[in-house]
Amino acid sequence: MDTTLTIRIDKELEQLLEEASLRSGQSKSELVRQALKRQLAIESFQQLRKELLPYGEAQGWLTDEDVFREIS
Numbered sequence: 044m045d046t047t048l049t050i051r052i053d054k055e056l057e058q059l060l061e062e063a064s065l066r067s068g069q070s071k072s073e074l075v076r077q078a079l080k081r082q083l084a085i086e087s088f089q090q091l092r093k094e095l096l097p098y099g100e101a102q103g104w105l106t107d108e109d110v111f112r113e114i115s
Contacts, residue, residue: 052060064071104110 060071060074063074099110104113
């Protein structure tokens with residue numbers, strides 16, 4: 044079942060959202076859903092990275108390049 048969420052945004056954000064909607068041909072609701080999904084995915088990734096960081100450091104992986112080098 045879908046749920047409705049009501050938020051308040053300022054006029055500037057409303058204008059940006061309206062312009063993006065017109066450019067993309069997507070509804071404002073769809074653009075907001077996509078943006079929310081992206082943000083939640085980013086936050087989930089950042090949390091997972093934070094939790095796994097000690098394990099990577101124990102393997103000597105101190106940067107993203109270290110990890111990429113190991114898996115490439």
